[in-house]
Amino acid sequence: MEEKNREEERSIFVERQRVTLGLKLVGTFATVYYGLYFLFMVYLGIFYNTVYDPAYFGDTINEQSGSAVLLAFITRTTLLGMIIASLIMMFRKRRHGKSIFLACTIILLVIQILTTTPPAWISYIIETLLALIIAPLKIVRKFNERIAEETQKINNTPKED
Numbered sequence: 596m597e598e599k600n601r602e603e604e605r606s607i608f609v610e611r612q613r614v615t616l617g618l619k620l621v622g623t624f625a626t627v628y629y630g631l632y633f634l635f636m637v638y639l640g641i642f643y644n645t646v647y648d649p650a651y652f653g654d655t656i657n658e659q660s661g662s663a664v665l666l667a668f669i670t671r672t673t674l675l676g677m678i679i680a681s682l683i684m685m686f687r688k689r690r691h692g693k694s695i696f697l698a699c700t701i702i703l704l705v706i707q708i709l710t711t712t713p714p715a716w717i718s719y720i721i722e723t724l725l726a727l728i729i730a731p732l733k734i735v736r737k738f739n740e741r742i743a744e745e746t747q748k749i750n751n752t753p754k755e756d
Contacts, residue, residue: 617728618685618729619686621725621728621729622682622685622686622729624725625678625682625725625729626679626682626683628721628725629675629678629679629682630679632675633672633675633676633679636668636671636672636675637672639668640668640672643665643668667706667710670706671703671706671707674699674702674703674706675703677695677699678696678699678700678703680695681693681695681696681699682696685729693729693730696726696729696730697726697729697730700722700725700726701726703722704719704722704723704726707719707722
């Protein structure tokens with residue numbers, strides 16, 4: 596009995612989840628989307644002084660302190676890096692890739708909603724759809740497997756004549 600439990604524990608760690616075609620497609624789009632966003636933020640970081648120079652913006656950027664703008668920039672760039680890392684973790688079938696992706700995406704969305712003026716509704720919608728599509732794919736697959744098992748049980752029951 597104890598050996599059987601050990602074999603089941605080993606099989607959980609040996610067998611990895613399949614990456615479905617839907618997850619590959621959505622994950623590839625998400626990687627490209629967040630990758631370009633990350634590269635843009637790195638570009639802004641390299642040219643930070645010229646991009647955020649108050650002389651170009653008049654009074655609009657002077658309302659915020661320079662340290663607040665820098666903190667928001669660093670926070671967004673870090674979150675984007677973590678999102679890209681979590682997407683890579685999902686493709687490599689690591690355990691916590693989806694949960695890190697979902698948490699960082701929600702935090703990034705909240706930061707964007709609170710700090711972006713005027714609102715960028717298209718990016719909010721795209722990022723929300725990516726989070727809603729990528730996160731529950733495992734739940735949907737488990738639900739489909741459960742339905743298949745129940746259907747097989749029903750089909751295998753002997754018919755009464």
